[in-house]
Amino acid sequence: MSDIILQTENLTKEFRGFLAVQDVNINVQRGTIHGLIGPNGAGKTTCFNLLTKFLIPTRGSITYDGRDITRMKPAEVARLGLVRSFQISAVFANLTVLENVRMALQRQRGASFDFWRSEKVLRQYDDRAHELLADVGLTEYADLRAGQLPYGRKRALEIATTLAMDPAMMLLDEPTAGMTHEDVDRIVTLVKRVSAGRTVLLVEHNLKVVEGLCDRITVLARGQILAEGDYAAVSRNPEVQAAYLGTDPSSVGVPEGAHHG
Numbered sequence: 499m500s501d502i503i504l505q506t507e508n509l510t511k512e513f514r515g516f517l518a519v520q521d522v523n524i525n526v527q528r529g530t531i532h533g534l535i536g537p538n539g540a541g542k543t544t545c546f547n548l549l550t551k552f553l554i555p556t557r558g559s560i561t562y563d564g565r566d567i568t569r570m571k572p573a574e575v576a577r578l579g580l581v582r583s584f585q586i587s588a589v590f591a592n593l594t595v596l597e598n599v600r601m602a603l604q605r606q607r608g609a610s611f612d613f614w615r616s617e618k619v620l621r622q623y624d625d626r627a628h629e630l631l632a633d634v635g636l637t638e639y640a641d642l643r644a645g646q647l648p649y650g651r652k653r654a655l656e657i658a659t660t661l662a663m664d665p666a667m668m669l670l671d672e673p674t675a676g677m678t679h680e681d682v683d684r685i686v687t688l689v690k691r692v693s694a695g696r697t698v699l700l701v702e703h704n705l706k707v708v709e710g711l712c713d714r715i716t717v718l719a720r721g722q723i724l725a726e727g728d729y730a731a732v733s734r735n736p737e738v739q740a741a742y743l744g745t746d747p748s749s750v751g752v753p754e755g756a757h758h759g
């Protein structure tokens with residue numbers, strides 16, 4: 499088994515002649531938290547969507563765990579253990595927090611999807627669901643309808659439903675977007691905790707969020723890799739600082755297009 503779990507080679511995505519991601523070569527070391535950061539418009543989300551197979555690259559390749567996954571579908575890579583948070587596209591607002599996690603577990607294990615008729619079957623998942631809720635700090639919210647969760651807690655629930663798939667590698671796109679300082683701190687702690695025994699690729703606008711969380715950071719700007727290294731190295735890189743000028747890296751808690759729904 500290679501130490502590199504995820505690798506891109508000349509990953510490129512063109513939108514009608516515009517290079518949103520250009521010749522990006524990323525190597526993610528197994529068992530690490532790897533940050534993919536950059537100012538707005540850098541190509542982070544495009545890159546994320548390429549890695550999770552929601553977009554097809556214009557050229558280049560993606561290798562996961564020694565396999566070429568460039569042409570695979572999202573569900574196929576998920577079965578290989580590469581899972582994006584929010585893979586299960588949404589949290590079901592009318593189900594309770596516990597029911598949401600239970601359903602994710604049921605889905606993972608390939609059980610029947612007509613959950614409303616198989617209450618007994620679902621009970622089997624209760625223990626594991628409660629464990630996952632404890633992992634993400636949602637125990638006290640177990641019986642609340644997901645739609646009534648505060649925004650920051652919803653992201654925690656989404657992480658729990660992702661963990662239900664028992665991924666070897668998790669991809670998170672701006673898990674702290676639109677959060678208050680308090681929620682940001684909680685999600686940072688949470689990501690750190692759930693990363694044990696896994697690999698995490700974290701896409702993040704904000705340098706501060708990846709500080710102390712990421713082992714290695716790749717900085718994108720205008721679709722290309724600008725710098726790479728640990729937090730200390732990239733944060734003092736003048737090119738990185740220049741790329742971040744005009745954006746505010748300390749705006750962690752300022753909801754940028756925040757939605758609290």
Ligand SMILES: Nc1ncnc2c1ncn2[C@@H]1O[C@H](COP(=O)(O)OP(=O)(O)O)[C@@H](O)[C@H]1O
Pocket residue numbers: 513516517518536537538539540541542543544545
């Ligand atoms: N579907 C698309 N069609 C055309 N341009 C796009 C599309 N998606 C993203 N872009 C452009 O690609 C660039 C990178 O966008 P994005 O990946 O969303 O950046 P980030 O997530 O770093 O803010 C932006 O200039 C954006 O306008």
Ligand SMILES: [Mg+2]
Pocket residue numbers: 542543544
């Ligand atoms: Mg983005």
